[in-house]
Amino acid sequence: MASITLKNLVKKYGDGFPAVNDISLDIADGEFIILVGPSGCGKSTLLRMIVGLEDITSGDLLINGERVNDKAPRDRNLAMVFQNYALYPHLTVFENIAFPLRLNKGKYSDEQVKKLVNDAAATLELTEHLDRKPANLSGGQRQRVAMGRAIVRQADAFLFDEPLSNLDAKLRGQMRSEISQMQRRLGVTSVYVTHDQTEAMTLGDRVAVLKKGILQQVASPRELYEQPVNLFVAGFIGSPSMNFLPATFKDGNILETAVGDIRIPEDKAAKAAGKKVVLVGIRPEFFEDASLVEEHKKAHGSTFTAPITHTEWLGNEQYGYIHFDPTPEVRELLDNLARDMDADELRPQVVVTLDAASRVRGGRDAELWLDTRRIHLFDPESGENLTRDPEAGAELTEEANERRAEEIAMAHDHQEAAATTSE
Template structure:
């Protein structure tokens, strides 16, 4: 028989309906003294335990946003909340965050162990040396650096220094972990290894993480979600798969994807899309993808290279001469030109098409995107 007091406890449990949002950024703006607008009405949230990537080109506002969240920079307007409470008036050291910098920022005169211990030996929550060492040991084991505990940063590789920096950030068990381009100083193979370790680690620890990067491959592989910025404006905040398959606008479609999307200028006459190299009937579009009725005018058709495929002459939209071929893993990129513009078709590695060959190509229009002259997606 169920105790009625137990039922009452469940109904009154304060955890029921608990806000899952760890971080909320609302209407955030940042304008510098010289008038430059680094952030423009930025809004997003991060759930507890989520790993979110801030992605975008250099100068888009990623680091500015991270520095405002951490308290290293003041916002012009808007708000940043942790668990529903504004932190804009809270000093950085009191925001309960761990920060991993691009250049690691390790103390060169301290050993790896001393660097990891350091946050526990200063401030209001200072611990005894023995207790600090015990806690540090736990996080050094998590980051696989116990064997370099007595070495100083100058004796460590870039990857080892990065692991030390991560352990030092985690040792205080912060609510939020912020990482600013943490892998940019590592070589390609090591970046791949460390980013896998970072994702596994933050998921094991369960810490809410914001990871800043300009590398889309990094963001797609490590993030639960991606917040894509350009010119201080959030272009799309979504799962990486959705940014690729369902981009919000032309910038997103062009920024996400390797090889990059093919973009063709076309004129729509109400019946077909016309380009000097092809004509595409509108009836080939998928009706459920049209976001609005298309008036006649100028548009841009975007097609992923894997959706521009070799075809029979009867079914082809146009014929091209293969200018060059690039091998990427199990696939080959066929490159060709229309005027000064280079385009791409992605085929299987076993395809025997060679440079100099003339081939027919066909659009998969159900997987194409259409943008208006302002870059807004209309299909």
């Protein structure tokens, strides 16, 4: 296992454009970290710099405190799991997993190779498939073979480059669980690249969000969700996405928005003092059907009426949609934000999450309640989250770190108990 340290890493190509721009990041021994962002943000380039497939223009890359900028990939003892599996079709599963061991001629005896491959196959539930060829395996099984090849190398760290993107949605869910459990059992340092935020939010100890080669924020998934540092992170993390509403202040702590007036806590209003216009960040679940909110709870929010254009009922919950007409300035702001997030457009609408029991229907006005304690206020020019609480965010990440350490310890205890039982 290994710690990986990135110090001011820069990658420039022939045209001088920095695909990776001054990124510094400390990855702890045994940590599972996710690199996420839209297409072209530099996440895969950064991963390839770590493994040695891309040269480093400037900055330092350290593995276990040793500078490895000039070391060849084979000398860094890192195992890469690619998107396309990179399996040899003419070899059996056993020989595909054993391949990196065979390359080290004379280092491993046949008995050692057999034991390492069988142990990896048992970990990944591939034992009964060892004599089969890759063409006869499912996509999930082929992915596990690729992971088995990484395990037998006994590498210091695993690097995953969008390993699940070729799988269907159901299989992706299963493989997410398998990768997470495997990483807990092995306790190996892992760096995982994805553009899928579900993978990012469910797999990682910490998530590093990149935009145009620049690191925006690195934190636990919960901190990213609840305490985003800027507009980009807030809009990129979460599904459905955070709603952004332009607003102006009137009468102190009342925000005038396209969907009505919203009274916010005075401490939040104070953090945006002096701003003529702010963007209000509201996640869909901050709303509720006002008729279903208990009276004592209503005092902690703001109630307003807005026209619902249509609803989508999902069984356990439903979404309501409110459209608004943006000013040209707001339209430009939404278009710029959409380009940053690699989206076609950000429609001028508000998505609200409603209880499945709600009788709110499309084509009618609905009375909605908004939990204003949870909203964010953003500077539309800089994108800064004016209401972010850094201390609360740090606590969320620390809690996640402690919980992860407990899970890894429990996984190791179970593994040792299983090994003792088998003996």
